[in-house]
Amino acid sequence: MIQWVSLGSGPRPVPQPVATPLVWATAFGGAMALVAVLNALVGTDRPGLALAALSLLSALLGVHARFIAAPGTAALCWLFLNGFAIPPAGVLTWANPRDTFWLVCLLTAALTGTTLARLLQARAAYRRLTTAHSDPTPEPPDWPHTH
Numbered sequence: 128m129i130q131w132v133s134l135g136s137g138p139r140p141v142p143q144p145v146a147t148p149l150v151w152a153t154a155f156g157g158a159m160a161l162v163a164v165l166n167a168l169v170g171t172d173r174p175g176l177a178l179a180a181l182s183l184l185s186a187l188l189g190v191h192a193r194f195i196a197a198p199g200t201a202a203l204c205w206l207f208l209n210g211f212a213i214p215p216a217g218v219l220t221w222a223n224p225r226d227t228f229w230l231v232c233l234l235t236a237a238l239t240g241t242t243l244a245r246l247l248q249a250r251a252a253y254r255r256l257t258t259a260h261s262d263p264t265p266e267p268p269d270w271p272h273t274h
Contacts, residue, residue: 141248144241147199150192154200157184158207165212177212178229181205182236189240197241201233208233 161184165177181204188200208229210219220226 141252144193144196145191147193147196150188150196151199151203154184154188154203157188158204162207162211166216171212171214171216174208174213177208178232181208181212182232185233185236186240189237189242190244192237192241194238194241197234197237200237201230204233205230 158181161180162177165173165180169176185197185200185204189197192200205226206219209221209226210217
């Protein structure tokens with residue numbers, strides 16, 4: 128038996144997140160490129176600007192990732208921030224309050240991006256489901272009265 132189904136009808140599925148290794152590879156390449164561009168344009172004496180740019184990168188990657196990818200994304204961005212965006216370039220150091228704060232900022236950005244994406248996708252899916260099951264012919268308005 129053949130059943131004809133319209134391709135555009137019915138609820139659309141929620142998009143699947145990108146695989147975690149691909150997110151981490153993008154974080155590695157993106158952080159490397161971002162730090163290189165910032166070092167060329169403003170130098171290594173502005174770690175706040177590098178932190179803000181890498182936090183934005185973490186949030187954007189988080190939009191397309193699973194929650195499990197957030198710690199690795201934050202760690203990769205921190206490695207480039209610590210190793211190449213502050214003097215001495217190419218040397219990893221650990222300054223407890225500063226680096227802890229940087230890691231927390233990067234992790235928060237990645238988790239915020241992922242959370243925001245999941246909330247927006249859930250809201251869109253809910254709207255698609257509620258409009259798909261609602262009555263397609265609404266009642267005519269009760270105005271203007273002509274009596």
